[in-house]
Amino acid sequence: MLNNSWIEVNLDKVIDNLNQVKEFVGHTKVLGVVKANAYGLGAVETALVLEKADTDMLGVTTLWEGIQLREAGIALPILVFAPLLEEQMERAIQEDLTITISCFEHVFQLGSAANYVGKAVNVHLKVETGMGRTGISPKEVANVVEKITAHDNLTLEGIYTHFPKAIAKRTTEKQYELFNNTVENVRKLGYEQLWAHCCNSAATLLYPEMHMDMVRVGTLLYGQYPSGAPNTIDIKDPWSAKAKIIYLRRMPKGTGIGYGHEYVTKRDTYIGIIPLGFTDGFGLMPLTRAKSLTDLAKMLLKTILGYFGWSESQLKVHAGDYSYPVVGRIGMQLTMIDLGDKPDINVGDEVSIFLRRTMADNQLERRYSFKGSNVTSHSLNTS
């Protein structure tokens, strides 16, 4: 193998997770969210298997993500969540993408782009019910729908909203009520068949009564339980990051290890090297703010303990039954691990690594398996 660090993606588990979701939601449609490179798993490969497994629709954030799926041969309907700029609309129509209308201007812009291309386009209306990001205010929805109806080339297929904190029951119920009333009004304008949707993964598990016509799930497909949601369905993790030990050397007590000598060996020990670093996303965390004083105190305490070298390394790698701490500062592409005095591990051996999927660099090789065999986007597309 040419690469000594990679990610194994088990696409069978993604499909198992999809089937769990399908069973849980019954007749409700399922939109598989494959934005952000399918949360790191690989958008094309994931979309290809989701298509084979009869997902109803795919969701992406940007036009560019939608184009990449079309170029890979994906024929499923694809909803683009984010607002498009006027100059992007013709291309989006040519690619047969389903477009989100988030304001009045979008109706006129998209309507004239559709006339210019000479093709009808499916649209979903985004309603702002409390996310504080994008969408039409419920009061304006009827007006916007009227304008859409007047355009022969705009087909209103769906209507949706998004929850900023699904675990907050009261807030979400209020949002849902507002959305549901808005949907009822639009149905009365002659759109009985409209697909209404509001649930992400957390809301799908928490509020079955809010599933409506379709749910939009990402997190659950990729094997993680949204925090605060019940584990009512049994999902599995398709993701595992691996690397091989490429070097191993005994270091005497008192040796400074790596940049800044942030770690100094406390005893004679073997230090191993894996070819993975911060450029691969290793050791990176999303930026978070303390939400309470207790949070803040905990974060400060960790920082203080770390400064004095009192806290255990947060990151470990695993090999068989053993785990070994990452030591020193993680480099751009190399990381050191402390293997101890008599390591039961050699150059060339594999270790498992914790690598946050949405932080994993897209350059890092993904190795896919599906129906028990190794696959590529090419083999998935031709089978």
Ligand SMILES: *Cc1c(COP(=O)(O)O)cnc(C)c1O
């Ligand atoms: C990302 C996203 C989702 C999926 O969220 P999960 O919590 O990962 O299921 C659903 N809808 C929209 C609009 C999104 O941007």
